[in-house]
Amino acid sequence: MDILTFRKIKQGTYECELNLNALYKDETELEKFNKKWIAFLNSDHWNKKVFKRDGNTIKYSHKSWVPEKNDNRIPILIVAGNPAPQSTSEDVYYAFETNGSEHRFWKILRKLGFIDLPFDLKLMKSTFFDLDYVSPFRIGIDVTFTFPSSASAQSWSGVQGLQKLFGVKALEKIFLSEKVRIQKLVTGFFKDNIVTIIAVQKDAYNMFAKNTYSLNKAVIGKLSSIYDLEGRDFRIYGVPPTRWMYTTKMQSALLQIKKDILNKKTGKNKLSK
Secondary structure, three states, X not given: OOOEEEEEEEOOEEXXXXXXXXXXXXXXXHHHHHHHHHHHHOOOOOHHHHOXXXXXXXXXXXXXXXXXXXXXXXXXXXXXXXXXXXXXXXXXXXXXXXXXXXXXXXXXXXXXXXXXXXXXXXXXXXXXXXXXXXXXEEEEEEXXXXXXOOOOOHHHOHHHHHHHHHOHHHHHHHXXXXXXXXXXXXXXXXXXXXXXXXXXXXXXXXXXXXXXOOHHHHOOOXXXXXXXXXOEEEEEEEOOOHHHOOOHHHHHHHHHHHHHHHHHHHOOOOOOO
């Protein structure tokens, strides 16, 4: 019995099903989860739009912004921690800030020349998947954990919120299912032998890297690792989480990574182990 399954609905959209009976073999642990579930569900009004629970099965959708379309640009996969429920509901990564304004993620990536998408929720997804944007890169976006959690309710936010909800051991089991999903995604998205991932969260970085995530190195653009997957080398860069996007350090780190990727593509700074 699988703990977590993924069913593709259409390009970029999956139905996820979490089996709590498979996750918690001990009824006491399941009872602990159930006591926390109500508080988690009520922590953000978007949660009730995203999650559907039937007994010990929880269903929710996942947006995998990994285009099937290809072109000659350098492919980059950006991997975050987990989505916010409003982004899942709107089917757009980093849909907007709490006050409804454009999210810092897209504003800063536009400023730094990574990607220029319109701030229009109806156009963003189609523009992204059609590769109809200005960028030296063909970009994909996904997450380490597909299970959403509030970005504004501090006690339940991010991956730490998932750890609080599920418990450390249960989240590690979920992580194993997610890792298989990400590995399949990586091999499908990248057509050439050199693969580049930018991890904007420590679990995303540690999923693949040979070294351990270090915020001190990430803020100066010096955190990276090379990993071998099915005989292909890929480099993973670690950067601070998205709440750092407005900081000079975060922007400098991203610019350094951008320069590094472009240099590797032109052969000025080849991959080395």
